[in-house]
Amino acid sequence: MFLKRILLGVAMKIVAADSAAAVLNERFEPLKIVATAAVLVEPPYREASAQIGEPVFANVENGHQVIVHELELCRALLKTYRADVVHLDVSLGAASVETLSPIQFSGMKISRKARSSLLKILPKIRKISGEITRNYEIQVLAIGKESIPVRIAELTAGAYAVLYVTKQAIDESKPLLLGLPSKCSLKIAENRAVLHSLIPAEHDLSGSAEDKENVLSKAQIVETPNPRARGFRALKITPT
Known part of the structure; x- marks a missing residue:
């Protein structure tokens, strides 16, 4: 088949x-x-x-x-x-x-x-x-x-992770650190967490997750390079 x-x-x-x-x-x-x-x-x-x-x-x-x-x-x-x-x-x-x-x-x-x-x-x-x-x-x-689809799955899982850890930070009333997948960056658009690949040949690849619980509006998210892992970025997620 x-x-x-x-x-x-x-x-x-x-x-x-x-x-x-x-x-x-x-x-x-x-x-x-x-x-x-x-x-x-x-x-x-x-x-x-x-x-x-x-x-x-x-x-x-x-x-x-x-x-x-x-x-x-x-x-x-x-x-x-x-x-x-x-x-x-x-x-x-x-x-x-x-x-x-x-x-x-x-x-x-x-x-x-x-x-x-x-x-x-x-x-x-x-x-x-x-x-x-x-x-x-x-x-x-x-x-x-x-596999490109595996990479898209990785970015998508990372987008879901942003939502899950943001909710955890809000529930626990404390800041949390989240390490993102390799070579990607977060954008928040239209009530979604979106991870875009930073690899040049993958500039048009992304994974996203819908923020159904509206958690992204209840936290401050700051993205920085991960100082322990070159090519990786991290998010400091602080409840507001």
Whole structure:
């Protein structure tokens, strides 16, 4: 089915997911991964045409566990929207997730820590990928950051994170630091948090989230470079 659509020249619709942004301590060290988003991306592949976002607030040390949730959100999005392929934020040369095996990892250029983390989640992501393939006749590819839809998912997750952490700052009546995804900047427009890519070749890519609870108007948000991580920016979010 997937190959037939390519050969027929049909515009490819891609579902992708990623988790992004981190609550930082006063030393700008990441503590918790804030949000996960799944997106449907269609030509011209600049932003999501449909999306789901959820807070995760996962400990950074257990960050690999969010990959399972990313795939679950992809599955949820596919219940409503048709796609031709799923891109997962795992960099394994665009291998099919359903057919991955521990033996394959030994021949891949990945760190021992990454290999150990993947082995822990492999049964779950293979199971979900198999369900997606059977139900929707599409592949789940471990393509990672090479994918533009994954980048859009990252920006979208970051936009949701701005809303979630702003609400947390308001609820707790204290300022919080939020680390944004790599090479992006926040703009607030039309009651939305919008993250625009700062990478020159991605100048037209963005991810956004609607501020349904109107939290952005209740806080002062100041963006600065992250002094601990070149290429990253941070937000100081202070309730007003």
